[in-house]
Amino acid sequence: MTLSLVALQLLNGVEQGLLLFLVASGLTLVFGVLGVLNFAHGSFYMLGAYLAFWLAERTGSLLFAVLLGVPLMLLFGFLVERLAVARLYQRDHLSQVLLTYGLVLLFNELSRLLFGNDVHPVATPALLSGSFKLGEVQSWPAYRLFTSLSCLVIALLLRYVILGTRFGMRLRAGASNAEMLEVLGVDVRKLFARVFSAGVALAALAGMLAAPLTTVYPGMGESVLVISFVVVVIGGIGSVRGAFFGALLVGIADTFGKVLVPSVSSAVVYAVMAAVLIWRPRGLFGAPAEAR
Amino acid sequence: MAEPILELRGLSRRFGALRAVDKVTLAFERGRVHAVIGPNGAGKSTLLNLLSGELRADGGSVHFRGEDVTRAPPDRLSRLGIGRSFQTATVLEGLTCEETLRLAAQSCLRSSMRFFRPSDRYPEVNARAERALGECRMTARRSARAKDLSYGEQRQLEIGMVLATSPQLLLLDEPLAGLGHDEALAVVDLLRAIAVEHTLVLVEHDMDAVFSLAAAVTVLVNGKVLETGTPAQIRASPAVREAYLGEEEP
Amino acid sequence: MTARQRVQALLCAGALALLAVAAVGDRFWLQLFGKAMITCIFAISLDLLVGYAGLVSLAHAAFFGLSAYALAGLTNRLQLVNPLLTLPLALAAAALAALCIGWLSLRAAGVYFIMVTLAFTQMLFYLFSEAPWFGGSDGLYLSQKPLLSILGRPLLDLGNRTAAYLFIFAALVLSYFFLSRLLRAPFGRVLAGIRGNEQRTRALGFSTARYKLTAFVIAGAVAGLAGYLDAALYGFVNPAELGWRQSGLLLMTVLLGGRGTLYGPILGAFLLTFLEHYGARLTDHSSALIGAVVILVVLFLPRGVAGLVERGGRG
Numbered sequence: 001m002t003l004s005l006v007a008l009q010l011l012n013g014v015e016q017g018l019l020l021f022l023v024a025s026g027l028t029l030v031f032g033v034l035g036v037l038n039f040a041h042g043s044f045y046m047l048g049a050y051l052a053f054w055l056a057e058r059t060g061s062l063l064f065a066v067l068l069g070v071p072l073m074l075l076f077g078f079l080v081e082r083l084a085v086a087r088l089y090q091r092d093h094l095s096q097v098l099l100t101y102g103l104v105l106l107f108n109e110l111s112r113l114l115f116g117n118d119v120h121p122v123a124t125p126a127l128l129s130g131s132f133k134l135g136e137v138q139s140w141p142a143y144r145l146f147t148s149l150s151c152l153v154i155a156l157l158l159r160y161v162i163l164g165t166r167f168g169m170r171l172r173a174g175a176s177n178a179e180m181l182e183v184l185g186v187d188v189r190k191l192f193a194r195v196f197s198a199g200v201a202l203a204a205l206a207g208m209l210a211a212p213l214t215t216v217y218p219g220m221g222e223s224v225l226v227i228s229f230v231v232v233v234i235g236g237i238g239s240v241r242g243a244f245f246g247a248l249l250v251g252i253a254d255t256f257g258k259v260l261v262p263s264v265s266s267a268v269v270y271a272v273m274a275a276v277l278i279w280r281p282r283g284l285f286g287a288p289a290e291a292r
Numbered sequence: 293m294a295e296p297i298l299e300l301r302g303l304s305r306r307f308g309a310l311r312a313v314d315k316v317t318l319a320f321e322r323g324r325v326h327a328v329i330g331p332n333g334a335g336k337s338t339l340l341n342l343l344s345g346e347l348r349a350d351g352g353s354v355h356f357r358g359e360d361v362t363r364a365p366p367d368r369l370s371r372l373g374i375g376r377s378f379q380t381a382t383v384l385e386g387l388t389c390e391e392t393l394r395l396a397a398q399s400c401l402r403s404s405m406r407f408f409r410p411s412d413r414y415p416e417v418n419a420r421a422e423r424a425l426g427e428c429r430m431t432a433r434r435s436a437r438a439k440d441l442s443y444g445e446q447r448q449l450e451i452g453m454v455l456a457t458s459p460q461l462l463l464l465d466e467p468l469a470g471l472g473h474d475e476a477l478a479v480v481d482l483l484r485a486i487a488v489e490h491t492l493v494l495v496e497h498d499m500d501a502v503f504s505l506a507a508a509v510t511v512l513v514n515g516k517v518l519e520t521g522t523p524a525q526i527r528a529s530p531a532v533r534e535a536y537l538g539e540e541e542p
Numbered sequence: 543m544t545a546r547q548r549v550q551a552l553l554c555a556g557a558l559a560l561l562a563v564a565a566v567g568d569r570f571w572l573q574l575f576g577k578a579m580i581t582c583i584f585a586i587s588l589d590l591l592v593g594y595a596g597l598v599s600l601a602h603a604a605f606f607g608l609s610a611y612a613l614a615g616l617t618n619r620l621q622l623v624n625p626l627l628t629l630p631l632a633l634a635a636a637a638l639a640a641l642c643i644g645w646l647s648l649r650a651a652g653v654y655f656i657m658v659t660l661a662f663t664q665m666l667f668y669l670f671s672e673a674p675w676f677g678g679s680d681g682l683y684l685s686q687k688p689l690l691s692i693l694g695r696p697l698l699d700l701g702n703r704t705a706a707y708l709f710i711f712a713a714l715v716l717s718y719f720f721l722s723r724l725l726r727a728p729f730g731r732v733l734a735g736i737r738g739n740e741q742r743t744r745a746l747g748f749s750t751a752r753y754k755l756t757a758f759v760i761a762g763a764v765a766g767l768a769g770y771l772d773a774a775l776y777g778f779v780n781p782a783e784l785g786w787r788q789s790g791l792l793l794m795t796v797l798l799g800g801r802g803t804l805y806g807p808i809l810g811a812f813l814l815t816f817l818e819h820y821g822a823r824l825t826d827h828s829s830a831l832i833g834a835v836v837i838l839v840v841l842f843l844p845r846g847v848a849g850l851v852e853r854g855g856r857g
Contacts, residue, residue: 037653039790087841093653094598098797099840101790105833113827226664226786229657237653266668270661274646277658281649344745370747378745384738386802395731399747404728405756411728438738457746 004135009255011134015144017251018151022206023224024231024243025158026199032238033174033195036088037096040080040103041203042225048073048204049211049220050111053120056211062125066208070201077200081193089192104222112218122211147209154205155244162240171195227254230273236286245284297322297461297491298343298374302352305338312338314515315352320461325487327494327502330512331535336495337379339512340465343493344376345369356461370399375459377450379466383438389449390421390434396456397421420456428452429482444475448482461491468498480505503527511535545852549805552851556808557715564707572707573775578815579714580771585795585807586721587764592793593802594725595757596737600789601643601659602765604666605636607784609766610773611670612636614682625688625698625774632770633763639666640762644755663786670781681780688774700774710771717764722804724760733757737802794836800848809847 027041048069055065084103088096124143131139162168170191173180181188207221214220231250235242250269257268276284296319305313312335320326330336341347343354345366353362356372364372384392394411397420398404411417425431428448433441438449447467454462467483468476480501486492487505496502502509503523511518511526513535519526526532563575584606591597612632616622622631647658671679687701700706724730732753735743744750773779782788791814799810817835821828843849 031653037656084837091840091844093656094592094793094797094801095840095844097598097600097656098790098794098836101794102833102836102840104790105829105836109827109830109833113830222786223664226661230661233650233654233657233661263673264669266672267665270665273658273661277646277649281651282654346741346745365749366741366745367747367749370745376745378742384735384742386738387734391731391734395735395743396746398728398731401728404732404748404753406728407724408727410723410726411731412726414728417728453742453746 002135004138005259008134008138008140009259010252011140011148012144013252013255014248015148015151015251016255017248018148018155019206019210020224020227020231020251021155021244021247022151022209023203024228024235024247025155025240026202027228028232028235028238028240028243029171029195030199031232033171034085034089034192036085037093037100038085038199039097039100039225040107041100041199041228042221042223043104043107044073044077044200044203044221045207045210045224046111046219046221047076047107048207049122049214049216050115050120050207051204052208052211053115053122053216056122062122062208062212066205069208070205073204074197074201077197078193080200081196085196086189086192104225107221108219115216115218117218120216122216124212143212147213150209151206154202158240167194227269230269232283233273234276234283236283239283239285242283242285295322296320297357298493299355300343300352301355303339303342303349303354304351305342305347305349311515313342313349316512316515316517317352318510318517318520320491320493321508322491324507325483325492325494325505326508326510327496327506328510328512329496329499329502330518334512335515336512337465338515340376340463340493340495344374344463370457370459373458373460374463375454375457375461376463377447377454377465377467379469383441383446383449385439387438388435389430389438389441389452390425392438392449393424393428393430393452393456394418394421396453397424399457420458424452424456427455427486429478442475444471444478447471447475447479451479451482451486455486455490459490461493462486463493463495465495466497467494468496468501476501548851549803553805553808557711560711564704564711567704569703572703574815574819576707576710576775577772578812579710580768580775581792581795581811581815582808583714583717583771584765584768584792585799585811586717586804587761587768588792589796589801589804589807590721590725590733590757590761590764592796593804593807594730594737595733595754596740597754597758598656598793599647599659599758599761600656600786600793601640601647601663602761602792603786603788604643604663604784605640605762605765606769606772606788607670607779607781608639608666609633609636609769610779610783611676611682612766613688613770613773614684614779615676617688618682618685621685623686623689625690625700628688629767629770633766636766636769637759637763640759641755644758644762648751648754648758660786660789663784663789667781667785670784677780679781681778681782684773684777684779687777706775710775713767713771717767718804718808721764725804729753729756791832794832794839796846798835798839798843798846800846800851803846803848806846806848806851809851813847 023045027038030036030038051069052062052065055068056062059065084099088099128143128146131141133139162171170181170186173184174191227250231243231246234249235246253272254269257265298320300316300318303313303316316339328336342349345364349362353360356374361369394417397417398411400416400420425434428451430448430452433445441449451467467479471479483505494506506523509523509526510520511532518535519529519532560575563571588602591599609632612635613628616628616631622628643662647655650658670676676682689696690698698705700709732748736750736753740750795810795814796807798813800806821831
């Protein structure tokens with residue numbers, strides 16, 4: 001493997017990891033704060049991609065599609081939280097898994113109903129259609145650079161919100177101890193709804209950004225969901241920082257796996273997860289187990 | 293002096309900067325009721341969790357009948373003969389009293405990896421469960437679901453579960469906490485009866501109960517042993533009075 | 543009639559009805575009821591984990607699928623058709639996979655466990671969809687169905703519809719008795735203790751991790767039995783059987799019927815099999831129908847149909 005190929009794979013891995021972080025951060029936040037394991041999270045990624053496809057066709061611009069789509073998905077997330085997820089806060093994991101699984105089935109059929117079974121391409125914005133040369137043969141598309149940078153900006157923004165604002169303080173309090181929130185006099189219902197819709201919007205945004213790269217097709221959310229679970233398990237549930245490093249690790253492991261061991265490439269990230277489980281059963285950034 | 297059944301040597305456990313249990317050295321003698329008291333946050337519960345294996349010690353060691361059991365997990369300690377009760381009555385939801393005690397009594401089988409014969413057809417399990425049912429005075433309530441019991445009855449069942457494992461040493465975590473007056477009396481009476489044949493380590497808040505039951509009392513303050521002695525010695529100790537009893541005694 | 547008697551009456555009536563279906567021998571009904579009974583076996587094995595050990599596993603489809611693939615591999619590659627050989631080997635494959643996945647997943651408690659079992663299931667799904675020697679995403683046909691013959695005379699031919707149906711029926715009855723017996727035995731009582739309060743059960747001297755892993759392996763092997771029968775009934779295996787959707791659907795079956803009751807998941811399996819079959823006839827989007835049912839059951843029927851059966855007498 002030449003140096004430029006390594007560099008290319010590394011860049012691709014980081015880019016894939018950063019996109020994955022957008023999905024996984026929402027998943028880990030929703031679990032950390034709301035205590036809900038959301039299997040429908042991948043569906044929001046898928047719905048985001050479809051929305052980007054549909055809006056980009058109407059408006060002729062992916063940028064407009066994103067600007068219109070993200071608020072729409074925020075609203076959608078709010079509705080889903082109020083109508084379905086809010087009924088799960090006092091329920092056990094099995095109910096959570098099943099209700100959100102039901103949502104996955106519904107959303108999948110919804111997208112098939114509206115857009116059929118076809119694979120839809122989404123055009124890369126003209127401004128970002130170029131690419132950078134890496135060595136003699138390889139080149140890296142400008143759009144991937146743009147995606148990576150956007151994700152990085154959002155990651156930094158998220159970091160600021162969580163560490164530097166009142167909202168973030170409540171969020172952290174809620175993640176470590178939900179009763180604390182009541183003591184602090186926080187409107188828990190409102191906080192939960194906000195966190196959930198933010199998570200939905202993050203996943204949808206990832207789907208929108210990924211749409212030109214992966215095309216848009218039914219069931220595209222499921223593989224992302226499973227990989228996000230892997231990320232969250234590796235990073236530690238509830239830890240956004242863990243999700244960030246976990247996502248990068250998974251992204252890089254996946255891209256290199258595809259080059260180095262193509263026949264079993266799909267198993268590579270799971271092998272990484274198994275290794276982390278053996279080494280640190282609660283993830284890299286999870287709280288260590290207290291009782292034995 | 294009788295031989296100690298359980299010995300702690302410099303046992304320590306920290307939570308962050310807090311030294312919950314700080315170099316505790318203690319010996320519990322066979323056949324006695326030894327109470328551990330102390331103000332809230334003195335480290336009583338942590339100590340008990342260290343002894344029953346729920347928590348891991350950072351330093352020091354625990355010796356049970358001469359064997360080092362510092363790192364043994366809870367299930368192994370139970371099989372060795374250290375039974376513990378829990379403060380919040382942790383009844384097993386969905387099981388009746390009889391089923392609960394039969395489960396505890398299964399510990400007399402070499403292994404419960406038995407898949408065919410129903411558990412109520414093991415004579416030794418039945419005999420043990422029946423005896424524990426009597427010992428914790430719940431025979432009349434055998435078919436009641438554990439979650440339908442009164443708070444006091446749950447405590448009795450909790451103690452019965454420990455007895456059904458035939459322990460040589462019972463660690464009891466605040467068996468009277470949260471009980472009404474009559475319920476507490478019933479449990480004290482039960483403990484007195486058990487103490488005839490068993491060694492008890494009793495972590496408790498209720499001073500009257502402690503002084504009426506215990507042959508030895510250890511006072512724990514800020515994770516350290518302040519004093520150990522007979523109830524009379526402890527009652528008379530100025531240090532204990534100052535640290536702890538002052539506010540409780542009239 | 544007590545709840546228990548009502549359940550027994552229900553099960554007996556159900557068994558007779560299933561035998562009556564065999565007597566009629568109509569091809570369509572044999573296939574549909576055969577499928578339903580396989581789902582029953584599959585569902586009660588998951589109930590051992592979800593309803594009794596308190597383990598919400600999404601890996602269950604993996605063991606079903608692995609066993610089905612094992613039968614296909616043994617038949618097609620090694621020309622083994624004797625079920626006395628292929629059945630134990632397929633079950634052993636499922637049990638071994640359950641041991642590995644269970645050992646890793648059980649290191650992770652609670653919600654981690656759910657996610658990890660899902661992840662390993664998907665790993666197997668991707669491996670089987672991509673690996674060419676297992677037919678890829680198209681799946682694999684069995685070159686021959688299991689056949690047991692003694693001295694050249696066929697004793698049990700799973701290629702025969704009625705024989706296969708009766709074999710599945712016998713497997714269901716045996717699995718049910720095996721599991722209900724297991725649950726009353728010391729092992730099952732420890733599981734009940736773990737579901738009630740794992741910490742307390744451990745303090746009673748039971749190494750709960752080992753009991754959970756054993757339950758996971760046993761459930762995996764029984765799921766393997768269901769997978770074997772499925773492959774034998776249809777003569778076909780495909781990677782979708784391994785996927786997490788299958789696991790999710792099965793969890794739904796258990797919840798719909800009533801977890802922790804053993805007979806409940808049997809009811810759930812019949813209900814869901816018919817719902818799937820007739821739903822698919824009704825509309826192209828039957829998954830949406832199932833999704834809606836899942837959501838409604840979670841919200842309004844948390845104890846499942848079994849909850850209704852048990853409440854029935856009291857009005």
